[in-house]
């Protein structure tokens with residue numbers, strides 16, 4: 276394990292972990308690490324995705340978890356983070372004019388294929404948030420072939436970057452957007468997020484458990500829920516997947 280710092284952030288870098296989110300959660304819960312500390316791993320043996328999925332984590336990609344101790348509506352942080360990640364990755368791709376979009380709730384797509392995902396976990400105590408673990412995985416060098424959604428990697432667009440540098444580029448963007456969110460609330464993040472949202476205003480197909488629901492992606496609610504206009508009226512969806520290409 277090696278420790279290093281970048282700006283206000285302290286990074287604890289491991290060669291291999293089961294999951295950076297699990298490690299960060301354990302260390303934050305036992306008060307070994309605090310806000311602005313990061314657990315970074317070169318590879319994970321049990322990387323976790325949203326909705327109990329597995330996150331393939333071979334060496335060569337970026338896997339990290341940032342501890343935060345915010346006041347405010349915690350679910351909004353994943354939107355702040357995806358906006359920051361989109362800005363960081365768009366800067367790398369800017370000459371290529373690729374379509375970098377965020378897909379509700381918190382995936383990042385390049386040309387409609389998933390390149391990154393976020394897993395936000397938190398610990399609450401008597402209604403107060405003790406800490407949040409913001410876990411991010413970015414496919415730099417490889418992407419899984421058998422994922423539920425088509426996936427891609429930065430390498431497919433001829434971007435060569437180390438995970439350490441990509442993490443720093445993310446942190447540059449995130450520290451500004453996060454301070455902005457803390458000071459002024461969700462409206463700014465929401466507006467930027469909507470500008471690059473996959474299928475915003477269009478027909479989408481949502482997978483909610485075993486149910487498929489079709490509708491128009493009408494809005495992003497103030498709490499980060501998706502507002503879907505269906506034939507049975509307006510539905511507010513807190514957690515589900517938008518099916519790609521549907």
Ligand code: BTN
Pocket residue numbers: 293294295296297319321322323324325326328330337338339340381382391392393394410411412413
């Ligand atoms: C998703 O899209 O389903 C979320 C994927 C989140 C993966 C990252 S990799 C670093 C951190 N540690 C984990 O076990 N998961 C997150």
